[in-house]
Amino acid sequence: MTKIAFGSDHVGYILKPTVMKYVESLGYETVDYGTYSDKRTDYPIYGQKAAEAVASGECDLGVVICGTGVGISLAANKVKGIRAVCCSEPYSAQLSRQHNNTNVLAFGSRVVGSELAKMIVKDWLDADFLGGRHERRVDELGAIEDNSIDEFKKIKDSNAKKYLD
Known part of the structure; x- marks a missing residue:
């Protein structure tokens, strides 16, 4: 539950x-x-x-x-x-x-x-999380929270399948 x-x-x-x-x-x-x-x-x-x-x-x-x-x-x-x-x-x-x-x-x-x-x-x-292009943005928020500029850039520039719909 x-x-x-x-x-x-x-x-x-x-x-x-x-x-x-x-x-x-x-x-x-x-x-x-x-x-x-x-x-x-x-x-x-x-x-x-x-x-x-x-x-x-x-x-x-x-x-x-x-x-x-x-x-x-x-x-x-x-x-x-x-x-x-x-x-x-x-x-x-x-x-x-x-x-x-x-x-x-x-x-x-x-x-x-x-x-x-x-x-x-x-x-x-x-409501349920839709993922896709929204997942990239949530991951970017996590990188900002972690103060990781490198991780943010990696996510931003990624063409990972999970980010493409």
Whole structure:
């Protein structure tokens, strides 16, 4: 069963239980990495916790929520191997999985309501990475993350079959 890591700050905490319950109704397992109340806290703590669970393989994907989704997505993206996207509508969420192979989804509880959040999460979870020319770009992102100029050039100039469709 696919396991989804959840994290939020105190503002995202308001929406998180609703989204977690919805994701569970779709047949996924959820793991809550906090916060566990509406007491003021810092979003980087929980963006990092959820992202580390994904990067380590403890969870398959992650969903993180703060007021706008921006701050917590920035925190998640600081974890090596994470490609977090902040989305306020379903189309970008879907394409982020298909084209960018995102593994963490972020949104803001002050930006989207519970029904829109459900639509965003569903379209994101239902989408599959398309590979091909998109795989080259994801591999280039990995080379940038590794600060490997040589690897980036090698990928960019490659005519490998996996990059050609």
